[in-house]
Amino acid sequence: MLNAQTLAAVSTALGVGACIWLLAVNGLFKRLTIEKKKFGPYLLFYKNHVGPYKEVGPIFHDICKMAMQHGVSHNRKCGIYFDNPETTPGQECRSSIAVIAKEGKSIGTAAGLKEARTEMEGHPLATEHGLQVGYFPESLCHSLEFPFHGMLSILLGIMRCYPRLKQSLKSLEPCKVMGSLEVYDTNSHMMFITFPVDARDDMLPFDAKSKTH
Structure with missing residues (x-):
């Protein structure tokens, strides 16, 4: 029969093991390899x-709830974060929070994009709930892949990925990098923390005075 001291030691070991497992599942020990790959095109329902x-x-919760109520998939979401929180006061940081409603070849042509965008602009998410419709073009990105299981993995991803990505961007002109793009995929349980480096004409930094949510 195990004595109290042994039971306490076993309990502690199990607790430590569970913590290590949880951190491992959420990406603390994941090997990070920066890739230069393309993301998009995306058509988004979003809020600033x-x-x-x-x-x-x-x-994110509110937009996903609205999307679900209207039969729009919310399995793929994204956030575009325009300002560096290390140099910009928190109350001035701008972001666009979105569900990815359409993506890929169906909106890869001008005609397909126009048709899909018109359809989305007439959708209840836009007309009744006030979500904006935005287009994020296909863009080359410096990207890191990270597990996505909830808030812990998001925090670990931010902590581990951003320093590595910022290091890889030092050789680029600052004006080429218009914020970071984070894509969250519920189906694959993966998130992609990226910095797009191609120029774009939509989903740009907005006027904080006139375009808040």
């Missing part, structure tokens, strides 16, 4: 937000 990035969680 001005304020600390830690506040965007409820916005």
Whole structure:
């Protein structure tokens, strides 16, 4: 029969093991390899937000809830974060929070994009709930792949990925990098933290005074 001291030691070991397993599943020990790959094109239902990035969680929740109510998939979501929170006051940080409604070849042509965009602009998510419709073109990105299982993996991803990506961007002109793009894929349980480096004409940094949510 195990004595109290042995039971305490076993309990502690199990607790430590569970913590290590949880951290491992959420990416603490994941090997990071930066890839230069293309993301998009995406058509988005989105809201703009001005304020600390830690506040965007409820916005994601609200948009996904609205999407689900209207039969729009919310399995792939994204956030575009325009300002560097290390140099920009939290209350001035701008972001666009979105569900990816359409992507890929169906919107890869001008005609396909126009048709899909017109359809989305007449959708209840836009006309009744006030979500904006935005187009994120196919863009070359510096990207890291990371597990996506919830808030812990998001925090670990931010902590581990951004320093590596910023190091890889030092050789680029600052004006070429218009914020970061984070794509969250519920089906694959993966997130992609990226910096797009191609020029684009949509989903740009917005006027914080006139385009808040």
